[in-house]
Amino acid sequence: MNASERFFRAVETTGAWLLALLWIAPLLYAFWAAFHPSEYAVRFVLTAPLTLDNFVRAWDFAPFARYFLNTFILVTSILAAQLVLCTLAAYAFARFEFPGREIAFLLVLVQLMIVPEILIVENYGTMARLGLVDSILGIGLPYMASAFAIFLLRQTFKTIPRELEEAARIEGCGRLGVLWRVYVPLSKPTYVAFGLVSVSHHWNNFLWPLIITNSVETRPLTVGLAIFGAPESGVDWSMISAGTLMAVAPLLLAFLIFQRQFVQSFMHAGLK
Amino acid sequence: MFIGLRKAARAAAVAALCGSVMSVPAMAKDVELTMYYPISVGGPLTKVIDDMVGEFQKENPGVKVNAIYAGNYDDTRIKALAALKSGQAAQLSVLFSIDAYELMEQDAILPFDDVVETDEDKAWLASFYPGLMENGVIDGKTWGIPFQRSTIVMYYNKDAFREVGLDPERPPQNWDEMVEMGKKLTKPDGSRWGVMIPSTGYAYWMFGALAKQNGEVLMSRDGKQVYYSNPGVVEALQFWRDLAVTHKVMPQGTIEWGTLRQNFLEGKTAMMWHSTGNLTAVKNDASFDFGVAMLPGNKEPGSPTGGGNFYIFKNTTPEERKAAMQLIKFMTAPERAAKWSIETGYMGVSPASYETEALKAYVKEFPPAAVARDQLQFATAELSTYETGRVRKLLDDAIQAVLTGSKQPKAALEEAQAQADRLLRSYR
């Protein structure tokens, strides 16, 4: 390595680290504010005493336990429905010949562009007619048939050699049996990838849940957090930071522990 | 609309049928009430409400109350109306006092005149401060009962006053004094401003105070006319702008409602205009000596009233209405109003609440607690019209346009006036 290269490398390393610090600064601040008394929320004194008081206050202030439960039910039910519905649909697109298949596939892809967020007004009306306003099912329903999942799984299924299917057929598997015994197991990385993307997306989703939920019994964490931290109620950054950390903790921990898996999964989902 | 009208009518009919059928076996007279309520100031207010509701349930075992905190005033109105439209139960709510027209137009609420029966009830209706009833009485009927009510007051940092040689017991009485003192209090390095008036969230409300002080009101009593472009109103907006640009006692641009309290507590402004509902939160967190005063006047003193009223929804059974009335009476009774006032800073809603031992003692120990009430005699109704959301936003936008320097007061307000006229024309 010559001198100029070494110089460039040093500049790049510095730049990369500065950017990284900038990128985690909000999180660092949240830790600072959450673990120090509120007098120190906007003052950075190294000798500030540590406290867990903000977490206690936040926990008492809003029904976080309920919000956690709601979010948990929400993301698991969406994911379960997505896996089932989209596997079936992707199987149909990948391995069955039927009239209208190409058009149907195009119509599915429409959802990649016209995402449910855009259609909040009409979907709210539909939910009201179905009596599903303020229900967890109402939050999840528009997302359960995911064009992204169908697309991803179809691509994966198509790469699986037909010979495997035929072998399973000879052993007496029906169509669904083949799907279950051959296609699903061989597509595991895609499922994991999609699962992680879906969970982190719906854990963080806000606009539609905000609109469709009215009560504590259905509000997911994001909506609860937004109401809890609404600036109108006089911003108390210590408590908000504590609440924020609690809300992101499960996902953040999972991410820290399985970070390689996470990153690989997101990559995998993007590659198709 | 979200549900076709005919469908809604059918649904309502079915619901009514089911309701009457189902209420027969439920002879135990258990009534379940759902109410939404907003919070727009600091402090642990949900706790206070939950406690009060808990007490009520203890005294009235037959009634179960779900009190749902739904965010700020706008969020709460949206949620309550959305719940009603999608056929969910909600029998009463605390909503913005100025939502009355919108709620009437949506045919969502019931006048209290239809619910009160006894003379005692009628006397109760007359027991509140008349100033707080202004936004709730329309066409001679009472649609809203005052609950979390406020006026704007001026919080000031007495230590800062002392520091620059001002008398800490003599806050500014009028605009000129406020500017004068503000100049003394403003530090040239920008580390402390003289005064801050918030201009996000509820800009029209703050502006209602400035207009009133300049001898103007913003709308007609019937909610069908606004006076945005009156010369006195334009002058008031010019003054607000001047505070930043000419007098340099306030930062330029808009000032965030939510973070302003923090700014005041950090000593970044010597005076702030804010809801009296913030009083207890400021009291608990201030590390310096602070005072609370009535807003300075110009032609006259003044502030709009603000805050939330109780409403009863139309789509309710007689039993539910009765239970709702019980709850509202309980929540607004003098002792509760006193407790509420002490824990938050909001006003006691009736003269009787200031006669309770608790509030008397509190005011004696902490005189700022009475400022909002004393100011009530100079108060005017808060901006409230038909199409209130849009009409209000027009004014908010005009104010923000002027404060950020993108429009002149006269042009901005005339534009807002013209657009508001267009919206309100069909109601006249």
Next chain:
Amino acid sequence: MTSSRLNQVYGWLLLLPAAVLLVAFTHYPTIRTLVDSTFSKSTATRPARFVGLDNYAMLLDDPVFWQVAVNNLIFALGTIPASIGLALVMALWVNGKLAGRGFLRLAYFTPTILPMVAVANIWLFFYTPGIGLIDQVLGLFGLPGRNWLGDSATVLPSLIVMTVWKEAGFFMIFYLAALQAIPPELKEAAMLEGAGRFTYLRRVLLPLLMPTTLFVLVNAVLNSFKLVDHLFILTKGGPNNASSLLLYYIYENAFSFFDTPYAATLTAVLLAVLALLAAGQFLILDKRVHYR
């Protein structure tokens, strides 16, 4: 029934559950949006009636709509190139041999898994004049603070910065995946031929990354129209609509003003924009395939 016939039935049956939901929550509402945009607002006293294109005329007359449209354009132009460019730089760094790249990758990716509403409150602290972090840092250097979110000139750029922060790490992942698929021999060969690092980047890497860039581009464009969560916390579209975006304006009209027809009209505009984008994407993709 023949087996191919049976296969056809099977295919449709498998598709059916997903198709029902897709039709109910994507296609039906899309059409219904267009229908609703031709009706007037209904209130308890005045039922809705057919008004043809009146709502569209109102839209053209609505200064707030134009401002919001322009804002959205600026927001898109501000966020898309910046987040894609940064994502590429991050990916190159993380893929290289820099010290601590495990940590770097972690740091860059973190914003992706934090909910926007939650971090918006933290960014509110950064931007708050006087006591906020940015003003405190500026103060250290003796620079005056600014009213970042309270000034129409700085509010949109402030939100753009925050959005770039949120998005770049997500896009980085896709570049990283693409970079890891490129055989290292390619670089060696290029270097042997005397190409400098920048030449290699420009002549070899960027063309190879083109499909990824396109994929990321589509995502970024879509995000610039659907990402409005932060507005609920930070500005509510203010001051004077200076930071409002189309979807937020739709929300306001539908749920604050209860004007469903006008919200539907705005949604129709948004749908038209997305349709144009989809068409454009097809054309570009076509060209690219042709080019190959």
